[in-house]
Amino acid sequence: MSKESILVIGANGQIGSVLTGALRKEFGENNVLATDIRADNGHDGQFELLNVMDAKAIASAVERHSITQVYHLAAILSAKGEQNPLQTWDINMGGLFNVFEVAREKNVAKIFYPSSIAVFGADIPRQLTPQDAVLKPTTVYGMSKSAGELWSQYYHLKYGMDVRSLRYPGVVGWQSDPGGGTTDYAVDIYHYAVRGEHYNCFLDENTVLPMIYMDDAIRATLELMEADTSRINERTSYNLAGMSFSPTEIAASIQSVKPSFEISYSPDFRQKIAESWPESIDDSVAGSDWGWKPAYDLEKMTADMLFHLTAKYQSA
Numbered sequence: 575m576s577k578e579s580i581l582v583i584g585a586n587g588q589i590g591s592v593l594t595g596a597l598r599k600e601f602g603e604n605n606v607l608a609t610d611i612r613a614d615n616g617h618d619g620q621f622e623l624l625n626v627m628d629a630k631a632i633a634s635a636v637e638r639h640s641i642t643q644v645y646h647l648a649a650i651l652s653a654k655g656e657q658n659p660l661q662t663w664d665i666n667m668g669g670l671f672n673v674f675e676v677a678r679e680k681n682v683a684k685i686f687y688p689s690s691i692a693v694f695g696a697d698i699p700r701q702l703t704p705q706d707a708v709l710k711p712t713t714v715y716g717m718s719k720s721a722g723e724l725w726s727q728y729y730h731l732k733y734g735m736d737v738r739s740l741r742y743p744g745v746v747g748w749q750s751d752p753g754g755g756t757t758d759y760a761v762d763i764y765h766y767a768v769r770g771e772h773y774n775c776f777l778d779e780n781t782v783l784p785m786i787y788m789d790d791a792i793r794a795t796l797e798l799m800e801a802d803t804s805r806i807n808e809r810t811s812y813n814l815a816g817m818s819f820s821p822t823e824i825a826a827s828i829q830s831v832k833p834s835f836e837i838s839y840s841p842d843f844r845q846k847i848a849e850s851w852p853e854s855i856d857d858s859v860a861g862s863d864w865g866w867k868p869a870y871d872l873e874k875m876t877a878d879m880l881f882h883l884t885a886k887y888q889s890a
């Protein structure tokens with residue numbers, strides 16, 4: 575097997591910080607370079623400051639470390655993106671073009687580009703939204719991801735670049751904090767529950783959204799990237815599912831372990847974003863192409879989240 579040298583861009587983010595550790599375990603401590611626009615958040619291995627808008631700096635990192643794979647995770651998410659739409663477009667698309675162009679020039683073998691359930695909007699079946707549903711996103715984040723999916727396919731078709739992508743649902747994990755997303759409530763709620771505090775949810779009680787536990791999201795990413803090229807038939811992005819639930823349902827699953835937990839609801843502008851997205855995802859194409867199967871449901875996730883967060887707060 576040839577030796578991989580991996581660059582993670584956005585390594586301090588919610589997914590990046592966990593994925594970096596998983597990649598280091600798989601490919602070796604010294605073969606994964608973590609980079610982010612923010613200072614090191616305590617990564618054990620190599621870390622460099624890197625702004626994805628600086629193409630020269632990306633090229634320099636790729637050259638200096640003889641990079642063979644890039645995981646490009648830097649982006650502005652759905653809720654934060656609405657505060658400054660044009661800047662969000664510039665960063666999400668500009669960052670993507672910088673990564674793709676450097677990868678093309680330097681012959682990087684594989685690229686991972688995360689997409690999102692935010693690519694969906696009006697005129698979809700909201701239950702079990704299929705792989706090939708029409709994409710009419712209404713957030714600038716969703717628009718950038720849906721354009722990015724097409725550019726991934728374009729670089730593959732035109733230049734033979736091996737770009738692979740997943741449409742992540744809301745990702746829930748205890749290891750890191752999300753930032754600026756509409757699905758972030760599903761992480762916050764566990765922190766409030768473990769601290770014994772009342773949680774006021776920014777989505778309405780019956781708003782069902784697709785979510786995935788961090789362990790499943792990381793495993794899906796590694797499995798997709800390790801799959802034989804012949805199994806990757808979808809070059810825009812794969813639908814990915816874990817579970818689906820509403821705020822009431824996640825609260826009930828917490829209350830079954832912590833009966834004193836209380837929740838109230840004050841929906842804000844994020845409610846409208848959530849209502850434009852699917853309630854559940856049909857990920858059968860990922861299943862048949864490269865064998866994807868989630869392991870966590872709501873009950874299993876709640877048990878794991880409460881266990882790890884309790885230990886985290888106790889040791890803090």
Ligand code: SER
Pocket residue numbers: 651652653689690691692715742743744745754755756757758
């Ligand atoms: N979790 C993301 C968000 O809420 C969706 O990709 O913006």
